[in-house]
Amino acid sequence: MAHRRVRAQPLSLLRRRPSVLLLALFSSLLFLAFLHICASVLRRANDLGRRCLANPSVFSGISTSAMTRTLKIAMVSLSLEEISDGVGRPTRRRSFRGVMAAVGGNKRAYAARMGYDFVDAHDLVDPGRPPSWSKIVAVRSQLPSHDWVFWNDADTVVTNPDISLENILGAVIGQADFETSPDLVVTEDVNGINAGVFFVRRSKWSENFLETWWNLTSFVQFGSTKSGDNDALKYLIRNLSSHELRSHVRISPMQCLFNSYPWYPSWKSVHQLIFSSGAVWRGVYSRGDFMVHLAGLDDKKEWADRIIQELEAQRRDYVYLTRQRPLYTP
Ligand SMILES: *[C@@H]1O[C@H](CO)[C@@H](O)[C@H](O)[C@H]1NC(C)=O
Numbered sequence: 001m002a003h004r005r006v007r008a009q010p011l012s013l014l015r016r017r018p019s020v021l022l023l024a025l026f027s028s029l030l031f032l033a034f035l036h037i038c039a040s041v042l043r044r045a046n047d048l049g050r051r052c053l054a055n056p057s058v059f060s061g062i063s064t065s066a067m068t069r070t071l072k073i074a075m076v077s078l079s080l081e082e083i084s085d086g087v088g089r090p091t092r093r094r095s096f097r098g099v100m101a102a103v104g105g106n107k108r109a110y111a112a113r114m115g116y117d118f119v120d121a122h123d124l125v126d127p128g129r130p131p132s133w134s135k136i137v138a139v140r141s142q143l144p145s146h147d148w149v150f151w152n153d154a155d156t157v158v159t160n161p162d163i164s165l166e167n168i169l170g171a172v173i174g175q176a177d178f179e180t181s182p183d184l185v186v187t188e189d190v191n192g193i194n195a196g197v198f199f200v201r202r203s204k205w206s207e208n209f210l211e212t213w214w215n216l217t218s219f220v221q222f223g224s225t226k227s228g229d230n231d232a233l234k235y236l237i238r239n240l241s242s243h244e245l246r247s248h249v250r251i252s253p254m255q256c257l258f259n260s261y262p263w264y265p266s267w268k269s270v271h272q273l274i275f276s277s278g279a280v281w282r283g284v285y286s287r288g289d290f291m292v293h294l295a296g297l298d299d300k301k302e303w304a305d306r307i308i309q310e311l312e313a314q315r316r317d318y319v320y321l322t323r324q325r326p327l328y329t330p
């Protein structure tokens with residue numbers, strides 16, 4: 001009896017193993033299919049009814065005292081690739097290599113078309129801190145000569161050049177005139193306020209805010225993927241009184257208004273999709289969004305190149321279609 005059982009066990013295991021293997025294979029395929037479906041559904045968020053630019057009310061930005069003055073806006077960025085951190089430690093330059101070369105043309109073309117100044121402030125980098133902190137220096141340098149400064153990290157691409165920065169400000173601020181507008185316009189992602197893309201208005205409050213942010217030296221971090229500037233900004237905004245927050249800061253209800261993130265399958269992104277699906281949905285990059293931000297991605301140049309190629313293909317399709325079927329027949 002006992003002898004037979006010992007022999008029977010491995011036999012039955014052997015017999016069962018193919019089905020176990022099949023089951024494992026089948027569930028992995030099912031999981032891959034699930035990831036693929038997630039990615040394509042999220043990519044079509046705007047087709048499925050998501051609205052990033054809800055009620056784009058006209059933002060005049062015209063001061064009541066100054067008659068018909070249009071806003072002077074600077075798009076400020078900083079190419080990080082040629083930067084060392086000044087103390088010989090490795091920085092994030094690896095993942096930023098070639099990114100400004102890939103996206104510079106895209107941003108310059110958008111700014112020129114819209115009448116904004118485009119500034120690459122790489123000459124202002126403070127070598128004593130991780131380069132990401134120098135966005136504060138860069139924004140401060142442009143604030144006296146502009147009404148609004150639109151900061152965008154190097155790893156961003158304008159994906160819908162038909163949306164103006166005034167449209168975006170209008171969607172967040174509404175009908176306010178320049179003097180009564182809030183001073184800081186930001187977005188929130190799964191982790192809270194994001195310091196990668198934001199607007200700052202020229203004002204005393206903004207000057208003081210930027211200086212206080214710069215002064216939060218205890219947040220400076222070297223050597224990790226975090227440099228601390230984002231945590232410092234979060235701390236600063238958390239520390240504002242509710243009155244100050246209400247009158248000076250606006251957080252866009254939709255992250256995709258001007259700071260969309262591409263969604264790609266990874267353990268982290270699947271976890272976020274399951275446990276913070278609302279935040280993922282509000283921020284995921286979908287066709288028609290204003291700006292994509294390659295936050296947290298390592299191969300930034302490849303992503304930027306691919307997205308720019310997609311945009312060019314879309315434009316070619318559009319030109320082709322409108323030539324075939326004119327929108328207005330004479
Ligand atoms: C920032 O630090 C500098 C130098 O320590 C100081 O002079 C300045 O008042 C500080 N600014 C703010 C807004 O805290």
Ligand SMILES: *[C@@H]1O[C@H](CO)[C@@H](O)[C@H](O)[C@H]1NC(C)=O
Pocket residue numbers: 212236239240241
């Ligand atoms: C945080 O808020 C307190 C109380 O308003 C203020 O005294 C302090 O200066 C703030 N800290 C920073 C870093 O802004």
